[in-house]
Amino acid sequence: MGLSKPVTGTWPASAAVFGASGGIGAAFTRVLADRAVPVSAGSRGGDVPRHHLVAPFTFDLTDESSIAAAAARMADNPPELVLVASGALTLDDGTPPEKSYKAMDAAAMARALAVNTIGPALIAKHILPLMPRDRRFVFAVLSARVGSISDNRLGGWHSYRASKAALNMLVKNWAIELGRTHKLGAIVALHPGTVETRLSAPFQQGLPPGQLRMRRDAAQALVDVVMQVGPDQSGMLIGWDGEVIAP
Structure with a gap:
């Protein structure tokens, strides 16, 4: 896929994870902290991994004022x-x-979009202005292969697919906009694969052997990917294995 060479030295100097109480978010936080990266770890209830390099903060994905407040606390030392x-x-x-x-429901679709699309968009609204123009940064969102229109061969999961497809489009939009002013940064969507989390729990039965991945393994792979992402990959949906997934 043409990822940049692995970064050496001390990058990133710090990181922030929005959603650090979830399966992948918590594992991602632990992997970074274990690699000596200070992490601001956000969740709605403050239940995040305990580590001397992890500093918790609270936010609500559906409450823009809480997201703005979290961003304001990071403004003096942006991740x-x-x-x-x-x-x-x-x-x-x-x-x-x-x-x-036939099962589509307006209220359920609105909730899916609120969590999978609008919430991440509001985080981008308040965090992207903090990103440096003179050095490397990566802003990443968890997305999914099922948000790829060209890769859709099964149909179904209408609200989830649509919300992730919309998120992938937003990532592309943000990458184009910030690419004009932030030449060293990258904004990407990440596909973690099928991971042993609450999200995938109802759908794990019958998976082919080896397809279900443990949280720590998935998080390590995602960290390895973002460590190599550069401006040339900005706007892309990238899998845990480094594969670029077509939109």
Whole structure:
């Protein structure tokens, strides 16, 4: 895929994870801290990994004022790596992804978009202005291969697919806009694969051997990917294995 050479030295000097209480977000936070990276770890209830390099903060993905407040606290020392690790396939009330267009419901679709698209967009709105213009940064969001229109061969999961496709488009938009002024930065979407988390739990049965990956392994792979991402990959959807996924 043409990733940049692995970064050496002390990059990133610091990181921030929005959604550090979730399976992948928590594992990502731990991997960074274990690699001696200070991490600001955000969640709604403050339940984040405990580590001497992890500083918790609270935010609500559906409350823009809480996101703005979190960004304001980072303004004096902005992170060089940001991961937005939010996402929902099955909604909090138990509503599963739709198998058919006949199951589409306006309220459920709105909730999926709020979590998978609008929330990350609001984080970008308040965090991207903090990103440096004179040095490298990476702003990454967790997305999914099923948000790829060209790769869609099964259909179904309408709200989830649509919300992730919209997120992928936003990532491309942000990359174009910031690319005019932030020549050293990159904004990417990441596909973590099928990971052993609450999100995938209802759909793990019957998976081919080896397809389900443990959280720590998935997080290490994603960290390795973002460590190599450069401006040439800005705007792309990249898999945990470094593969660029077509939109």
